Amino acid sequence: MNPSAESRPLRAPYRSWAEPWKVKVVEPIRMTTLAERQRAIAEAGYNTFLLHSEDVYIDLLTDSGTSAMSDRQWAGMMLGDEAYAGSRNFYHLEATIQRYYGYKYVVPTHQGRGAENLISKILIKPGDVVPGNMYFTTTRAHQELSGGSFVDVVIKEAHDPASEHPFKGNVDLVALQALIDEIGADRIPYVCVAVTVNMAGGQPVSLENLRAVRELTRRHGIKVILDATRAVENAYFIQQREAGQKERLVADILREICSCSDGCTMSGKKDALVNIGGWLAINDQEVFEEASNLVVLFEGLHTYGGMAGRDMEAMALGIVESVDDEHIKARIGQVEYLGNKLIAMGVPIVRPIGGHAIYLDARAFYPQLTQDQFPAQALAAYLYEDAGIRAMERGIVSAGRNKETGDHHRPALELVRLTIPRRVYTQAHMDIVAESAAAVYDAREQARGLKMVYEPRYLRFFQARFERL
Ligand SMILES: Cc1ncc(COP(=O)(O)O)c(C=O)c1O
Numbered sequence: 001m002n003p004s005a006e007s008r009p010l011r012a013p014y015r016s017w018a019e020p021w022k023v024k025v026v027e028p029i030r031m032t033t034l035a036e037r038q039r040a041i042a043e044a045g046y047n048t049f050l051l052h053s054e055d056v057y058i059d060l061l062t063d064s065g066t067s068a069m070s071d072r073q074w075a076g077m078m079l080g081d082e083a084y085a086g087s088r089n090f091y092h093l094e095a096t097i098q099r100y101y102g103y104k105y106v107v108p109t110h111q112g113r114g115a116e117n118l119i120s121k122i123l124i125k126p127g128d129v130v131p132g133n134m135y136f137t138t139t140r141a142h143q144e145l146s147g148g149s150f151v152d153v154v155i156k157e158a159h160d161p162a163s164e165h166p167f168k169g170n171v172d173l174v175a176l177q178a179l180i181d182e183i184g185a186d187r188i189p190y191v192c193v194a195v196t197v198n199m200a201g202g203q204p205v206s207l208e209n210l211r212a213v214r215e216l217t218r219r220h221g222i223k224v225i226l227d228a229t230r231a232v233e234n235a236y237f238i239q240q241r242e243a244g245q246k247e248r249l250v251a252d253i254l255r256e257i258c259s260c261s262d263g264c265t266m267s268g269k270k271d272a273l274v275n276i277g278g279w280l281a282i283n284d285q286e287v288f289e290e291a292s293n294l295v296v297l298f299e300g301l302h303t304y305g306g307m308a309g310r311d312m313e314a315m316a317l318g319i320v321e322s323v324d325d326e327h328i329k330a331r332i333g334q335v336e337y338l339g340n341k342l343i344a345m346g347v348p349i350v351r352p353i354g355g356h357a358i359y360l361d362a363r364a365f366y367p368q369l370t371q372d373q374f375p376a377q378a379l380a381a382y383l384y385e386d387a388g389i390r391a392m393e394r395g396i397v398s399a400g401r402n403k404e405t406g407d408h409h410r411p412a413l414e415l416v417r418l419t420i421p422r423r424v425y426t427q428a429h430m431d432i433v434a435e436s437a438a439a440v441y442d443a444r445e446q447a448r449g450l451k452m453v454y455e456p457r458y459l460r461f462f463q464a465r466f467e468r469l
Contacts, residue, residue: 017333020326021423024071030054037385045465046381046450048390057388058429059421063356065111065269065276066421070321073273073314080310089312090303093279096316100251100323101228101266102258103281105288107295110306112229112267113138114299115280117145118291119225119265123189124148131179132192133171134158134199137398137459139192139227139265144403148189151179158200159412161350161361166241168203168352169196169234171213180220190223195234195257199394201415202230202335202354204237207245207253210260223284228264231257232271233355236328251323263287270356273318273422277307335420337427341434347441350415357419360437362395366447371396373449376414377466379440382447383416387436392417397452398461 032040032055044050048061059066081087094106109115116139124130126147132139133154140150153175157163171193180188193213196204217224235253239245245253258264263282268274280295282288292302299306307315321327332355339353348364362376369375376395383389392398394417399409418433454465 017330019330019334019423020324021070029057031057032388034385037388041381041384045454046377046468047461047464047466048380048384048392049462050465051384051390053390055388056384056390058425058433059390060357060418060433061390061392063270063419063421064267065274066424067269067273067275067318068421068423069273069275069314069318070423072321073317076313076317077310079313080308082309084304085301086303087309087312089309089316093312093316096319097279097281100254100319101231101264101281102255103263104283105281105285107280107282107288107291107302108305108307108312109278109280109295109299111269111276111278112227112265113142113278114295114306115265115267115278116142117298118280118294119190119263119282119287120146120148121294122287122290123223123225125189128187128189129179129183130190130192131171131176131188133169133194133205134197135399136194136198136227137400137461139194141459143192149403150192153179153191154197154200158197158203161201161348161359161364161413161415164351166204166237166352167206167209168200169194169205170209171205173209173212173216176213176216180222185220185222188220188222190225190262191217192225192227193261194227194229195231196237196355198230198356199398199411200354200413201350201359202233202356203352204234204241204355206242207238207256207260208242210257214260223263224261226258226261226264227266228258228281229267229270230355231264232322232328233332235323236332237355249323250325250328254323268315268318271319271322272315273322274311274315277311277315279305331420331422334425334427334430338418338420338430338434341430342437345434345438345441347434347437350413357417359394359413359415359417360391362414362416365441365444366449368445369447369449371410371414372408373469374452374466375449376416378447378450378468379416381450381466381468382440382443383436386440387432389418389433389436392419393461397464400460 124146268277350359395414450466
């Protein structure tokens, strides 16, 4: 943990850490006035997804595809083999995934949801149920499009922003067993385990829990498919928090995480330090063959899957950089720096601090607003107005509607996600973010809610529009 500047002793024994890289290229950012931001967010229908990025000062919308690549990765882009079939960069990527994630077969996809589409189409039949440790938007949407339903089997602490459980992403084994007993293993094609759990605040799953899920599902002949999008971050938390793991390398822990599963979907845009790319990896040959057939329809040939050769090269190199212990320590360390600063300022956030983001607790900001007044959406808009910081709603808007009843899903967590891109912003940027969040918190009593005036049918949070009440 890097204590905030105020609490840090000025002399030894405390020693600061810093990032294991230096800056070679900079991208200037446009500064805006309050009046410009008020106009921009109103024009965007109070949805931060609809802002022009030119109007944003510090962009914490997502850590997806927003990382800064290294000079090695940029050099790798020049080695792109753009052959339609059999690109050498694909074989490099395949070997790298096999080495670091440990699966037998690899199908490249343009990003994570491409892999989710493939696995859902192959394994889910209409009427099936897919248990998972909290839903993720695109993952659940693909499960539903294939005729399945998602059932949440995350431990109850995941729904409590104040719980300090070190592994809030854990699967509730009793709930999973009860579901299998109730509906039968035949209707459960696989358990989807996200490492870490984005919607719970970037919270990790313990190795102990993963091993137990593997054992339970093996007894019933049910597959385990990981959402490995942030598995390296999860591995770091295991190293730091789980008994007996301190001395292990993050890369070793990552291999063990994956060994508790039959395959994974992956958005390379997060851990793997690239702007685009993903994959499906699997140990079962039949599933692999089916995925290799389907990928041609939806993504591209099975040796590029929607990526250019140069993108595959950058991702292969990014994977190797991502498992470096010094890299991941600095990545999570920056998130902790911001989180600790906010805690010290009394701003309500999800505890413990997660891997890729700080989650502001919008219910605690705005107890005067009902969930139908979209408190987290409103908070994200106020944050943007205050200092040009772009965050994302992760509450009732993101949760969407129940596909049977048409009612809103009403998640217990009503959060705003401040997502930290990898290797992009400095500690000074984090200070600005903390000060702005604190100012918005101080003005909480004047906050007004929103009403939704346009609602898209799928993944509404991306394009929904609102007006201030
Ligand atoms: C946990 C998780 N799973 C899946 C995805 C989907 O990945 P992509 O955005 O690359 O399609 C994301 C990112 O948005 C994610 O955070």
